[in-house]
Amino acid sequence: MQPDSREIEVAVLVSVGRHPVTGRARRADQDARGVEVALTLPGARVRLLHAGPADDGSEEALRGYLGMGLDRLTRVEQPEGADVVPALAQRLAAAPPQLVIAGSRAERGEGSGLLPYALAEYLGWPLVNGLAEVEGIENGVATLLQALPRGQRRRLQVRLPAIITVDGAAPMARQSAFGPARRARLESCAEVAVMDKALGEWTLMPARKRPKRLKIIKAGSARDRFKAAAAKAEGGGGQLLTDVTPEQGAEAILKLLKEEGVLR
């Protein structure tokens, strides 16, 4: 697209995913979309970075990313239960790419979606979430399209280096091919492991599907029903709090939770 675009260094953070139905290890859907974004970026030199323990199950899943047409992946070896943020940050700081792409949240482990933010804080880089498309990169500034709810898009410009995260709004990942996946190199390297102490104290259990709020539609005519179905979910009774103290904010949230019956 851009003949004058120079090469840009892109690092994609990839994790071992988990299939929602069978729980089998696989390439994580969002991370794979991140790889797809990177691969379709003109002039991008893409490297893949994974932090985690080295075992057979994860190797096959990681090769899923390589099958998209990359010839190597670097695995920063970390023991089970380690906090991978410091290791990844050091790794990235040692050879800083211009762009880091990551999925919004992991499919196993904590899955809190905090990693990109922690990394951004550590590195002092800006972060853009919910990326739909990278429109172009010029003179160290990336023009991005961010996905907002209901198919809306917002155009943003961000100075590189930056971290961007992708979710289901990014384009689908291409098929992973067996041959390239098998031939590509999985390089391992060591980095100091910082154990995640807090995690060790937690009890983990399978998540349950969150209940979905029913929309109560009191509409007489088909036209009203259609309008209600197509309408934006506007929180009519909401209020926007600005310039309040943390205490006031917490108070307001607590009040809402009580009203909604979440807290009793």
Added chain:
Amino acid sequence: MLDTLLPILIFTALALAVIGAWRRNRLWRQGRPSSVPILKGLAAMPRRYLVDLHHVVARDKVMSNTHVATAGGFVAAAVLMILVHGLGMGSSEVLGGVLGWVLLAASATMFVGSLFVAKRRRNPPARLSKGPWNRLWKSLMAFSLGVFLITLPTVGLLPEGFLEGSGGWILALGLAAVVAWGLGEMIVGMTWGGPMKHAFAGALHLAFHRRPERFSTKAGGEGRSTGLKALNLDDVDAPLGVEKPADFTWNQLLGFDACVQCGRCEAVCPAFAAGQPLNPKKLIQDMVVGMAGGSDAGYAGSPYPGKPVGEHQGSPQGPIVARQGQALVDAETLWSCTTCRACVEECPMMIEHVDAIVDMRRFLTLEHGNTPNKGAEVLGNLIATDNPGGFDPGSRLHWAADLDLPLMADVKQAEVLLWLGDGAFDMRNQRTLRALVKVLRAAEVDFAVLGNEERDSGDVARRLGDEATFQSLAKRNIATLAKYRFQRIVTCDPHSFHVLGNEYGELGGDYEVRHHSTFIAELYDTDRLTFSPWKGGSVTYHDPCYLGRYNGEYEAPRRVLRALGIQVAEMERSGSRSRCCGGGGGAPITDIPGKQRIPDMRMNDVKETGAELVAVGCPQCTAMFEGVVDASAEVRDIAEFVADALVDRPAAPVESRPRRPAVEEFCP
């Protein structure tokens, strides 16, 4: 003068032919190695030609007789011509001059044959190639007539001195020219790439066929070899499928070169008829173009629908399918095939189109990662959930919650292992499965199912080119099956039937597999089922490709229908010529657009019989036919017909009944 000229002509032609053969051989040898017994193959060749090949050719009686006369006459005439005119053995000192007379007879026979060839070219059907093929009859005539005439003086029907003197000279030269023309086409052209190439390449192709087991033997029995060959996945350096023409094995290349462009494959191809961009004949010719290098502009037959001839080119070491733009063949051509094998079944040259198509698909899927449309999703599901729909593998038996099916994990052994197939996730097919269970119970068959331990057989993955996923599924299924004891597997899915029966063997799983129609026929024959007489309307039967052409089972379903008292109103295309439903080979998944839909065409065939019901024996066919809008006939599986007609037999002694479920189909 002819006495000197003829040996020169003949031996020059032979020498040129030898050079051509050597060059052609070099083209074939660009292919990958493939070990075939050379001498054994050559020894088997005459039988393969006379029996197997002619078995196919004979489906067209006129053409068959034409070929016998022309080819037989030619082979005899060519050999005798070398003896008589090349080596001068026509004189009365040798065998009393009988050779000359035989030569006359042979060339006369050939001439008669060539008249029929000429007649067929007057109004050729669309499937025949034009171009050089249009001149072949003239060359045949030139050869036969020329040889006939030059032999007349030899046997003394014309005076020896007839061709001397000034008038004679001109006549002799003219004759020599005609003979030279004939020799050029018939002998030199054979190895240099004219229409007669099919005879040379065809003979060697029969001898070195990659599937020797598909030919009949003297011991009897018609050979059948339909299972795809496994890729070697253990060797990391082994190539995955076919990227360029030189990636085919040498005997596959030789096979492509044997094509006579008769277009029989084109005439039966459902994808071609539906206007999808596939024509098996053109595909084979494209492989020949690729093997020799060049463009397809010289091709003189029907194109791929919607793709003009002359825009594609290739070379032996160039890609067949380009990642971007055009090369020799477009990917959608390869993905249009339903792997119905109609082309292979019809091909008089015993060319294996489906093998070639899957070989090329393998490369596209395993190396390019480019399976079109729903392909990637389905393969992803197969990897993650062991079924193409992405359903929870733990829900495989939900449809049978009330049937209390015996599980292999509990009973460990049974006479029959009932293989459910992925139809277990499909509401329509669940009706068929329930009917089948009812039939098995009525016949008191000792059976069990794998339940949640069953996985997709790998059929779709393999035909979409994903050999890795196929082998992974197959190996896990084989390991599961190895845990239990059973005599045979019965399934209502011909695809599972084919894969379990014909393709697991190479990976270490040998089973006796029966299609449910075969098994039901056996149960009926041994008096284990009794039916009430048929009272419904007229019924036709659709042969599933994977049951019929892949496994030769045409009779059992018809026998079952007859046993039910149903007179099958046959469709014009039935049995080995049955037209595909469009559901095989992953075609509904890759979904290449055409002008019509294949199932619509087949339901039209059904309509022409006036039948109110179409009996099927395959979940895929059922799904395809039920998707036809405004169909004139209702679709019903053989098992459903049987289950509906069951009548209680006089009570069997109670203790002989196996463990009965608490809940059964009860008539209060």
